[in-house]
Amino acid sequence: MACILKRKAIIVLGFVTAFLLLIIARLTNEVSFPLIFSCFGQTSAKWMPFYTQRQPLRTHYGYMNVRTQEPLQLDCDLCAIISNSGQMSEQKVGFEIDQSSCIWRMNNAPTKGYEEDVGKRTTVRVVSHTSVPLLLKNPEYFFKETNSTVYVIWGPFRNMRKDGSGIVYNMLKKTVDSYPGAKIYVTTEQRMSYCDEVFKKETGKDRIQSGSYLSTGWFTLILAMDACYRIHVYGMINDTYCKSEGFRKVPYHYYEPGRDECDEYFLHENAPYGGHRFITEKKVFADWAKRRTITFTHPNWTLS
Numbered sequence: 008m009a010c011i012l013k014r015k016a017i018i019v020l021g022f023v024t025a026f027l028l029l030i031i032a033r034l035t036n037e038v039s040f041p042l043i044f045s046c047f048g049q050t051s052a053k054w055m056p057f058y059t060q061r062q063p064l065r066t067h068y069g070y071m072n073v074r075t076q077e078p079l080q081l082d083c084d085l086c087a088i089i090s091n092s093g094q095m096s097e098q099k100v101g102f103e104i105d106q107s108s109c110i111w112r113m114n115n116a117p118t119k120g121y122e123e124d125v126g127k128r129t130t131v132r133v134v135s136h137t138s139v140p141l142l143l144k145n146p147e148y149f150f151k152e153t154n155s156t157v158y159v160i161w162g163p164f165r166n167m168r169k170d171g172s173g174i175v176y177n178m179l180k181k182t183v184d185s186y187p188g189a190k191i192y193v194t195t196e197q198r199m200s201y202c203d204e205v206f207k208k209e210t211g212k213d214r215i216q217s218g219s220y221l222s223t224g225w226f227t228l229i230l231a232m233d234a235c236y237r238i239h240v241y242g243m244i245n246d247t248y249c250k251s252e253g254f255r256k257v258p259y260h261y262y263e264p265g266r267d268e269c270d271e272y273f274l275h276e277n278a279p280y281g282g283h284r285f286i287t288e289k290k291v292f293a294d295w296a297k298r299r300t301i302t303f304t305h306p307n308w309t310l311s
């Protein structure tokens with residue numbers, strides 16, 4: 008009798024121990040230490056749970072999957088962010104870009120036909136709500152052929168609401184119904200406010216009162232700073248570029264002829280309403296680059 012009891016106790020204890028171990032494993036798995044280890048910058052220095060080789064993914068609660076409503080998981084060592092600027096033409100850095108752990112592009116920037124300059128791979132594509140119709144012109148390409156890409160769509164609440172009256176959200180919902188493999192995320196309303204708050208904190212200006220919109224580059228850098236240990240930005244000009252001597256005159260986008268980049272920047276910076284404050288944003292980026300591991304090249308920024 009005593010023997011049976013003892014055996015029962017051992018079995019129960021075994022279960023309890025296994026259960027506790029499971030909980031501990033689960034907890035440690037959710038915890039990463041990006042702040043401590045970002046100083047080392049190397050993947051090998053990253054903390055790994057002892058029982059698995061899987062990298063702890065970072066969870067980004069400001070971005071929700073349209074199909075599953077789950078938050079975005081993304082964790083990269085070196086991120087390459089490729090600007091859409093005409094500066095990317097004839098840079099021949101495609102090979103270098105493709106060596107990065109994660110490659111970020113914006114809106115409908117193509118790779119086909121521009122591989123030598125901008126690379127082939129796309130890990131994350133950050134897209135403005137106004138550019139969603141451009142992707143939907145070629146859904147087979149964006150949401151089937153390149154279905155390993157994560158799409159992050161930013162937009163104001165009126166377009167992104169989930170109650171049936173958010174027109175952009177509705178388009179995305181239809182898209183994931185047709186392409187179940189597509190990984191499409193939308194920014195939450197709280198995350199949109201957070202991005203506005205960062206703008207106010209960094210510039211002292213209220214985004215709405217100053218009559219401007221944040222750019223896709225702004226949303227891209229904010230997410231990348233949370234998801235990447237190191238960032239290399241290609242093809243973005245700095246805040247004084249358009250006033251510097253002998254600057255390279257290029258189209259606004261590398262993939263289409265059109266207005267000159269600097270003309271576009273001045274137009275937006277001075278628009279009383281509805282513009283992007285590209286130049287102001289670049290000043291803020293330069294500040295961030297001084298405090299974090301962010302490099303800007305093609306053209307090079309010098310940061311002291």
Ligand SMILES: *[C@@H]1O[C@H](CO)[C@@H](O)[C@H](O)[C@H]1NC(C)=O
Binds near residue numbers: 152154155188
């Ligand atoms: C991605 O697309 C390929 C074909 O283009 C398909 O074989 C694969 O199943 C898709 N992945 C998912 C997760 O749907």
Ligand SMILES: *[C@@H]1O[C@H](CO)[C@@H](O)[C@H](O)[C@H]1NC(C)=O
Binds near residue numbers: 304305307
């Ligand atoms: C820009 O920076 C890259 C990488 O740091 C360097 O290889 C290149 O020589 C620089 N280009 C110019 C024009 O300074």
Ligand SMILES: *[C@@H]1O[C@H](CO)[C@@H](O)[C@H](O)[C@H]1NC(C)=O
Binds near residue numbers: 247248
């Ligand atoms: C900004 O770009 C211009 C033109 O490339 C360059 O001369 C200048 O040194 C850059 N300034 C900073 C702070 O990076």
